[in-house]
Amino acid sequence: MEFMIIHHQLFHTLHQLSRHTTNQLNDALKPLGLYGSQWAVLFVLKRKGSLTQKELCDYLFVEAPPMTRTIQRLVKQGYVRQVQGGRDKREKYIELTEAALLEYHKWEKVVNDVNGELLNCLPPSSQQELFTLQNSWLQLLLKGRD
Amino acid sequence: MEFMIIHHQLFHTLHQLSRHTTNQLNDALKPLGLYGSQWAVLFVLKRKGSLTQKELCDYLFVEAPPMTRTIQRLVKQGYVRQVQGGRDKREKYIELTEAALLEYHKWEKVVNDVNGELLNCLPPSSQQELFTLQNSWLQLLLKGRD
DNA sequence: CAGATATAGTTACCTAGGTAATTAATTTTG
């Protein structure tokens, strides 16, 4: 019976950690005029290059409607372009603009700083262990849900 | 430089896990007419008894406005009562109703089942280790922010 | 090939949770 309480605490702690870290990220990004959800998209585009919205959704495990909203905001700010895909006229390729590439390093530094600050209270071995545990759990959960 | 990528992946995985598990919880609660945020309040009230809204906020690390909303919804559903506090007329004590106490065991079983299902792909030792790591990280983060 | 089915993206609307501003009651302080 005791393990049910452990489960409860585990989910509670997971939830708190996620909220706390995304709040910290948003605070750090605010002076740059960006939100966490926007940064996630910019980060993926920088690494992967041009992607369709569907591919972005699949990569970030986000449904299509919030992705549309995030991208429309990035378009309005001039950091991203929607390009009509050649073959399939339904899909839109999303790519970073010159403006985004110019600012990217500044954004990246801010994010790396806040990430480092959030994690510097944990020894690197614990960070690695935490990541390994979280990652294998997530993989197992997603495997079961395909 | 490599650790920045690990950091990024760690936060990404944390975020995904939190979203996935709260989505699963909400799916499981839907047939009962409850949301995850409501369950969190009901759970604390069952354990701790009558609490003020401020105490609930402090316990769940949630700001006052969302707590007001969640409680108002629970009041409307008849699962919770707001009682004007005796000494301080600003504060409102929140307590479970008879209706909530009657349903509680059913809710608890549903939540325990979904929690168990989400965690049964991880061996208990990993669950314990994950909880310990998450918890110590959260404690360190909150200690720094007081 | 034409009709049915599937898919990419959008719109509308829902909950979760955050900040800023407001109100009413309580404390602090000159």
Next chain:
DNA sequence: CAAAATTAATTACCTAGGTAACTATATCTG
């Protein structure tokens, strides 16, 4: 004690992310 500062709760409004319904294009099938 009266005025100022603090605090519990609420209201209004913001982002994040979810589902349902819709549109337009692609693909599959009879």
